[in-house]
Amino acid sequence: MxxxxxxxxxxxxxxxxxxxxxxxxxxxxxxxxxxxxxxxxxxxxxxxxxxxxxxxxxxxxxxxxxxxMGRYVDGERQxxxxxxxxxxxxxxxxxxxxxxxxxxxxxxxxxxxxxxxxxxxxxxxxxxxxxxxxxxxxxxxxxxxxxxxxxxxxxxxxxxxxxxxxxxxxxxxxxxxxxxxxxxxxxxxxxxxxxxxxxxxxxxxxxxxxxxxxxxxxxxxxxxxxxxxxxxSKRRQEILNAIDNKGMDVSPETASKAALATRAxxxxxxxxxxxxxxxxxxxxxxxxxRDQLDRxxxxxxxPQPVVPLDQQRPIAPLAEPSQPSGVFEKAKAMLSSAAAVARVETDPRQAVNRAVEHISERESAYSRPD
Missing domain, CATH: 3.30.930 (BirA Bifunctional Protein; domain 2)
Structure with a gap:
């Protein structure tokens, strides 16, 4: 994360x-x-x-x-x-x-x-x-x-x-x-x-x-x-114990707070x-x-079977083709299939269009990151 x-x-x-x-x-x-x-x-x-x-x-x-850099308040730089x-x-x-x-x-x-x-x-x-x-x-x-x-x-x-x-x-x-x-x-x-x-x-x-x-x-x-x-996972267990003692549910947010509270x-x-x-x-x-450790x-x-595009789970959104500095070309390299299957090469525009279709089925307004 x-x-x-x-x-x-x-x-x-x-x-x-x-x-x-x-x-x-x-x-x-x-x-x-x-x-x-x-x-x-x-x-x-x-x-x-x-x-x-x-x-x-x-x-x-x-x-x-x-x-x-900074600004001055009462003569002191902040x-x-x-x-x-x-x-x-x-x-x-x-x-x-x-x-x-x-x-x-x-x-x-x-x-x-x-x-x-x-x-x-x-x-x-x-x-x-x-x-x-x-x-x-x-x-x-x-x-x-x-x-x-x-x-x-x-x-x-x-x-x-x-x-x-x-x-x-x-x-x-x-x-x-x-x-x-x-x-x-x-x-x-x-x-x-x-x-x-x-x-x-x-x-x-x-x-x-x-x-x-x-x-x-x-x-x-x-x-x-x-x-x-x-x-x-000793550190993880410390964090989970702290969350449990506070009666909170485990989530990335509560874990982050507990991590700060239990720092050694x-x-x-x-x-x-x-x-x-x-x-x-x-x-x-x-x-x-031991053989794995020694290796x-x-x-x-x-080798894993290729998963068809319409069966893949969503991957991180891509930058638009018009954006400068090669972001779109970098993003193309980030397309992959689901975990532990072979990489599938496909058109990133098609992937974005499918994502838009998926989100718009349930929401009338959504953000670019979505």
Whole structure:
């Protein structure tokens, strides 16, 4: 799923996002887990691995053109550092990637996060600025973000997730920088989540790794049993206990609130090799095969029958053909069949038309994301 939160001033100044990954300071593994993203980042030479000092300056509001973002109230500058979009793989995908050690799954997760962020940047990042004496709201021309991949929960379970941290500045059509309007990001949270999941699901199909959707739409790896995932769900159990104690129903919303309420202290300079050995022992005890662990990758899925278009479940909505910057061509690559079946190549316009027909059978008005 993808959750959204505001970046705190403390997180912006402290290198929080690298610390939160529990990587030892200065290690290559930690450095490679943080990468730049965004058109404005690339235009300003920010590619490859994130430099903490520079990113902290951006979160503090120092724009590439020298402008200091924010507004002054009673002589004091006030500035919101940015937005944190956290993309989380399922527990079974985390186990396959981090315990079994199938690095292809980590690469697929990274690629799916970036695919979703391309759509976020091109469609959902808005900005407001003054033009010809009037305040206008328009699409941004490019963002600066750092994507931080983490692989553990606070309970030290395997937990593959990435923080896409967007600095609160967007290049506008005048060539300057103005603050981000994030309402469209919040409004389309479910759509962005599905774009990430669909892209990840398709990449698993391309690798021959069978998947299935879970209760909340998460993409599970079919070869990982429930017993194994439960063995690595200590943090999940803490959250469920908190929800139960409050007498609430389990949902993504209540889980998010319970997660914040039950956060444990962070771990520093973690011995990751020792942690992985512990994960391996726990996996064996939970019934994961030693041969699979020793192989270090998931097996190939058996060939599956092609599902006709009219029997497929809906996939993430596509951008319109007229939209610039190649979004439509990128979206075409996201079409796939239902879980664990062969990819079906079809005309995306036909898929959109069928979706419109389906929705309009019950609703007289509906949104573009629908």
């Amino acid at each position: 993808m959750s959204i939160s505001n970046v705190s001033a403390g997180a912006a100044a402290s290198g929080y996002y690298k610390q939160e990954g529990y990587y030892k300071a200065g290690t290559e593994e930690g450095e490679r887990a943080a990468t730049w993203f965004g058109k404005a980042a690339e235009e300003n030479g920010l590619t490859g691995y994130v430099d903490d000092r520079h990113f902290a300056q951006l979160l503090d509001g120092e724009a590439p053109d020298g402008k200091l 500035h919101r550092p940015g937005l944190d979009l956290t993309f989380s793989a399922s527990k079974s995908a985390s186990v396959a990637a981090l315990v079994i050690g199938d690095k292809r799954i980590i690469e697929a997760h990274d690629a799916a996060v970036r695919a979703a962020m391309i759509v976020v940047e091109e469609r959902f990042i808005k900005t407001r600025f003054q033009q010809d004496g009037e305040i206008v709201t328009k699409n941004g021309e490019g963002i600066i973000a750092g994507i931080y991949r983490h692989d553990t929960s606070r309970a030290l379970d395997p937990n593959l997730h990435s923080h896409a941290v967007i600095a609160n500045m967007v290049k506008n059509e005048n060539g300057g920088y103005s603050a981000i309007r994030n309402e469209a990001v919040y409004k389309n949270q479910k759509l962005i989540t599905e774009i990430y999941r669909s892209d990840f699901e398709n990449r698993m199909a391309d690798l021959g790794i069978a998947t299935e959707r879970g209760r909340f739409g998460e993409v599970n790896i079919s070869g990982i049993s429930q017993e194994v995932t439960e063995a690595f 202290a962070k771990h520093k300079n973690l011995d990751r090799d020792a942690l992985r050995e512990t994960w391996r022992a726990d996996a064996l005890a939970a019934g994961l095969g 270090g990758r998931m097996g190939q899925a058996a």
